[in-house]
Amino acid sequence: MKKIGLFYGPLGGSTERVAKKVAATLGVENVDLIHAKDAKTADVEKYENVIFGLSTIGTETWESDKSANDWDIFLPEVEKVDYSNKVIAMFGLGDQITYDLHFVDSLGILAEKILPKGANIIGRVNPEGYDFRESMAIIEGEFIGLPVNEDFEPELTDERVKNWVAKIKTQLK
Numbered sequence: 154m155k156k157i158g159l160f161y162g163p164l165g166g167s168t169e170r171v172a173k174k175v176a177a178t179l180g181v182e183n184v185d186l187i188h189a190k191d192a193k194t195a196d197v198e199k200y201e202n203v204i205f206g207l208s209t210i211g212t213e214t215w216e217s218d219k220s221a222n223d224w225d226i227f228l229p230e231v232e233k234v235d236y237s238n239k240v241i242a243m244f245g246l247g248d249q250i251t252y253d254l255h256f257v258d259s260l261g262i263l264a265e266k267i268l269p270k271g272a273n274i275i276g277r278v279n280p281e282g283y284d285f286r287e288s289m290a291i292i293e294g295e296f297i298g299l300p301v302n303e304d305f306e307p308e309l310t311d312e313r314v315k316n317w318v319a320k321i322k323t324q325l326k
């Protein structure tokens with residue numbers, strides 16, 4: 154397997170913890186862990202295998218407070234990448250108990266930016282097992298990446314990560 158660039162943010166919370174879990178499960182020797190806020194288009198272009206990790210802090214917050222989220226800094230870089238020769242996987246931190254109408258929306262927002270650029274997004278997840286009402290991350294009936302809820306379902310995270318990594322591992326380059 155070629156080296157994986159795992160770009161994640163924000164730092165210091167659940168997203169970082171899960172990013173490290175994903176890397177450990179893939180084998181740390183296979184993964185470069187990179188802070189999204191410091192990364193540029195060229196950093197993403199170096200990798201044929203790319204994983205994006207992010208949290209949802211609410212679409213309104215995302216759109217109105219441009220300094221609040223590492224991904225506001227990174228997203229314009231991500232949008233410039235040519236994805237035609239890449240395999241992409243994504244995981245998203247969220248909470249479907251408190252935000253059941255916007256569960257892991259950021260995954261969907263990100264996907265909408267990169268799918269038109271030819272991104273082959275692997276690691277889609279069946280929504281059964283997640284009790285939510287609406288999510289922008291549902292594309293063609295599936296979550297476009299792995300949703301993780303560290304706020305209310307932390308006991309499920311290890312199993313979710315393990316199953317998801319087993320699935321994407323067979324499809325990475």
Ligand SMILES: Cc1cc2nc3c(=O)[nH]c(=O)nc-3n(C[C@H](O)[C@H](O)[C@H](O)COP(=O)(O)O)c2cc1C
Binds near residue numbers: 166214248
């Ligand atoms: C102000 C605020 C808004 C949030 N909005 C959403 C939301 O719209 N959808 C969702 O799934 N989770 C939402 N969450 C939950 C976070 O995504 C969740 O707590 C996540 O684990 C935070 O990751 P972090 O510790 O890396 O920042 C929100 C949390 C906060 C504090």
